[in-house]
Every structure is written in structure tokens, then in C-alpha cells.
Amino acid sequence: MRRALVILALVVAGAAAVRACAGPRPSVAASWLESGPSGYVAAARIRNAGGDGEIQVNFRLRERATGRTVPAQGTAEVHRGEEVEVRVPVPAPPGDWSLEAQSEYPPR
Amino acid sequence: MDPLKQLIEEPGALTPRQYARRARQLAALHLALAFGAVTGEGVLFARGKVLVTLAQRSNVETLTLAFFAVFFAYVGLLGLRGAPGALRVVRFALLARIRGREAAERAKHEALGLPRGDGPIAALSVVLERQDSPARPFELAVQDAAGSMGRLRVDGARVQHAPHRRDGSANLLAYFARQVDQVAGRRQGRDVDVVEWGTLDDEATRRFLALAEFGRNLGAALGRDGLWPRVVLTAEDCAELERRLAAICPALRDEGFLPHWEYEAEHKLPIVPEPLGLASLGRTEKRADPLPSLTALALVVALATALLAALILYPPWVPGK
Numbered sequence: 001m002r003r004a005l006v007i008l009a010l011v012v013a014g015a016a017a018v019r020a021c022a023g024p025r026p027s028v029a030a031s032w033l034e035s036g037p038s039g040y041v042a043a044a045r046i047r048n049a050g051g052d053g054e055i056q057v058n059f060r061l062r063e064r065a066t067g068r069t070v071p072a073q074g075t076a077e078v079h080r081g082e083e084v085e086v087r088v089p090v091p092a093p094p095g096d097w098s099l100e101a102q103s104e105y106p107p108r
Numbered sequence: 109m110d111p112l113k114q115l116i117e118e119p120g121a122l123t124p125r126q127y128a129r130r131a132r133q134l135a136a137l138h139l140a141l142a143f144g145a146v147t148g149e150g151v152l153f154a155r156g157k158v159l160v161t162l163a164q165r166s167n168v169e170t171l172t173l174a175f176f177a178v179f180f181a182y183v184g185l186l187g188l189r190g191a192p193g194a195l196r197v198v199r200f201a202l203l204a205r206i207r208g209r210e211a212a213e214r215a216k217h218e219a220l221g222l223p224r225g226d227g228p229i230a231a232l233s234v235v236l237e238r239q240d241s242p243a244r245p246f247e248l249a250v251q252d253a254a255g256s257m258g259r260l261r262v263d264g265a266r267v268q269h270a271p272h273r274r275d276g277s278a279n280l281l282a283y284f285a286r287q288v289d290q291v292a293g294r295r296q297g298r299d300v301d302v303v304e305w306g307t308l309d310d311e312a313t314r315r316f317l318a319l320a321e322f323g324r325n326l327g328a329a330l331g332r333d334g335l336w337p338r339v340v341l342t343a344e345d346c347a348e349l350e351r352r353l354a355a356i357c358p359a360l361r362d363e364g365f366l367p368h369w370e371y372e373a374e375h376k377l378p379i380v381p382e383p384l385g386l387a388s389l390g391r392t393e394k395r396a397d398p399l400p401s402l403t404a405l406a407l408v409v410a411l412a413t414a415l416l417a418a419l420i421l422y423p424p425w426v427p428g429k
Contacts (some may be wrong), residue, residue, distance in 0.1 A: 023423045023426055052425060054427075054428030106426050
């Protein structure tokens with residue numbers, strides 16, 4: 001019994017240590033495209049279900065008529081349980097664009 | 109008997125039920141190994157980019173992942189070698205439920221095919237003799253209603269399983285030694301055990317057997333029968349041994365479908381590790397049964413796969429760009 005309790009305590013301590021060292025677990029809650037004075041700004045709201053760390057958001061603008069794509073990347077420092085907005089200026093000409101956004105951790 | 113020795117060297121050697129359980133566990137382990145290694149390899153290749161990024165960001169050598177890839181491939185090949193046999197064991201187990209145990213055993217017996225060699229040899233710690241024909245070699249049948257699985261040839265301290273179907277079994281020799289110990293050894297105050305395995309070290313086995321024969325001949329020349337430790341089997345003992353051998357024939361057939369891994373086992377615990385290597389603890393067993401070897405391997409594969417999956421699902425904190 002005593003040995004089992006010691007093992008259980010060690011397992012709990014190990015799990016707590018691992019949890020404390022956990023990195024972010026980001027997911028895209030919403031993404032949208034804004035028009036700015038010098039072109040477009042790709043924006044995404046990122047929800048972090050993990051710990052602290054730097055995340056990367058990959059945007060991809062796709063022109064609906066031609067299928068032409070313009071990629072863009074942004075990074076952000078996030079904290080545990082936080083929701084952040086990431087905005088990246090995209091040098092794309094005016095047109096009918098759709099936006100895809102993906103978050104990833106660790107940043108490449 | 110030393111429990112560690114029992115666990116590593118001769119699991120399943122005490123009772124027919126244990127022997128049957130060992131054969132079933134071996135079949136399951138081969139399948140588990142193949143499945144585990146393929147899963148690990150799949151995780152590695154499906155999410156390789158994440159793992160490589162994590163490795164590079166955390167200053168872990170990226171080649172560690174290559175090691176895992178090679179390790180999973182190697183273990184997968186080991187498991188896949190035994191997987192067809194394991195599936196046949198499952199097939200015959202199902203057949204036994206559908207067509208009855210006797211029909212399934214007969215089909216299994218036929219499927220094993222003809223013998224492929226002379227069979228394994230081992231040296232016992234004592235000389236075995238029959239009471240009704242002392243100092244003469246003798247044989248014991250290993251057979252049940254479904255057919256003969258061979259004969260155990262005993263000549264002094266030398267014991268060999270001469271198979272009638274496919275390969276002989278080294279574990280059968282361990283089982284035989286334990287049964288002789290139970291049936292006659294304890295009664296005569298002797299520990300009966302396998303001390304040399306021909307499949308692992310044939311030279312040492314021959315050397316020991318030559319010495320045992322010399323001792324037996326010297327005893328005969330001096331007129332002192334007990335010069336070399338010996339156990340004498342009565343006709344009733346032999347009949348009981350044959351009954352116990354018959355009881356494991358179904359498991360022996362299952363075992364026949366599986367690869368025979370015969371290795372020594374060495375466990376080393378470095379106290380002051382290399383390159384200094386000032387002190388280390390070690391323990392060697394002459395024979396490691398495939399059951400503990402494959403169990404350990406399956407555990408390592410499961411742990412490695414779980415670790416990789418955990419790193420992917422719950423990536424650790426690493427410094428930013």
C-alpha cells in the first residue's frame with residue numbers, strides 16, 4: 001500500500017512537471033481579411049489550450065477567379081489559456097480573395 | 109528456484125497450463141510487436157516535421173528520430189516474421205471452437221509439416237537413468253491423441269528433443285528438466301536443471317557432456333554408481349513424465365508455428381558510465397526465453413511510440429525563433 005502511494009505520488013509529480021513544461025496548443029478560432037491603406041491585413045484569432053510559448057500562424061490568400069495564392073506568416077507569444085489576435089500585412093493587389101489560416105507549434 | 113531465473117530463463121516450465129499460456133502469449137507478442145512497430149513508424153512519418161522541429165529547437169540531435177525509424181523497422185521485421193505463425197495459432201484456436209479441439213489439433217499437427225532438423229540439445233545437472241536399464245540411453249514419447257511431436261532422447265546428462273513435426277523446442281527441454289525435478293529429483297534429494305544449452309553454446313555443452321560421461325564411466329570403473337550426481341527414474345516416473353509431456357503437446361504445436369529466439373541475457377547497470385566505466389553491475393543468464401525478451405521489446409516499442417505521440421499531442425515548451 002505504502003509503495004503504491006509512493007509510486008502514485010511520483011507519477012503525479014511527474015505529470016505535474018510535464019504539464020508545467022508544456023508548450024502552447026494553438027487553434028484558429030476565426031480568421032478574416034481587412035483592407036488597409038497599403039494593401040490587405042490577414043488576421044486570425046488564436047485560442048491557446050496549452051502553456052506559454054511562441055506560435056506561428058500561416059496565412060494563405062487565394063484569388064477566387066484565378067486561384068492565385070499569396071502566402072504570409074506571423075508569429076506571436078502566447079500565454080496559458082490566452083486568446084490572441086495575430087495580424088500580418090499581405091502585399092496583395094486588390095481583388096476577390098479568400099483567406100485560409102493555420103496555426104502551428106513549434107514555429108518552423 | 110530463483111524467481112528471476114524462472115521469469116527470464118524458463119517461464120512456463122513448471123506446469124502444462126503455464127506452458128500453454130506461454131505459447132499463447134508468444135503468439136500475441138509477435139502480433140503486438142508488428143502492430144506497435146508499424147504504428148510507431150507511422151507516427152514518425154506522419155508527423156515527422158513537427159518532431160524534427162521540436163528536436164532542432166530543443167537541441168536534441170535530429171538523428172535520434174532516424175534511430176527511432178531504424179528501431180521501429182527492425183522490431184517490425186522481427187514481429188512480422190512471427191506474425192504469420194501467430195495468425196495460424198489464432199486460426200487453429202478458432203477452428204477448435206468451431207470443429208472441436210481434437211479436429212483442430214489434428215489439422216494443426218498436419219500443418220506443422222515434417223521435421224526440419226535434429227532438434228535442440230541441453231545438458232542436465234544430473235545424469236538420468238532408468239531403474240530397469242541403468243547406464244543405458246532411453247527415450248520418452250512426446251505425443252497425444254493428435255499425433256507424435258517427437259521423442260526426448262536421454263543419454264546420461266544429455267537430453268535432446270528429436271522432433272517428428274517441424275522444429276524441436278528448447279523450452280520443452282526446460283519443461284522436461286522441471287518435471288523430472290518434481291517427479292523424481294526432489295524425492296532423491298537432487299536439483300534437476302538445465303546447465304548448458306546446445307542452441308546457445310554447443311562447445312560448452314559438449315565439454316560438459318564429455319565430463320559428465322567421464323564421471324559416469326569412472327564411477328562404473330570404480331564400482332561407485334553415485335560418483336556423478338544422478339537421478340534414477342522408475343517405470344512409474346517415466347509414465348508420469350510421458351503423461352506430463354502429452355499434456356503440453358497442443359501448446360508445443362502452437363509454439364512450432366512461431367520463430368525460435370534463443371539468446372543469452374545480460375543486464376548491465378553502469379554506476380559510473382562510459383567513457384570512465386569505473387563501476388558497473390551486471391548479471392548474466394545463460395538462456396533468455398523469447399517470452400521475457402519479446403515482452404521487454406514490446407514494452408520499449410510501446411513506450412517509444414507513446415513518447416512520440418505525447419510529444420506530438422502535448423508539445424513541450426521550446427525557445428522561440
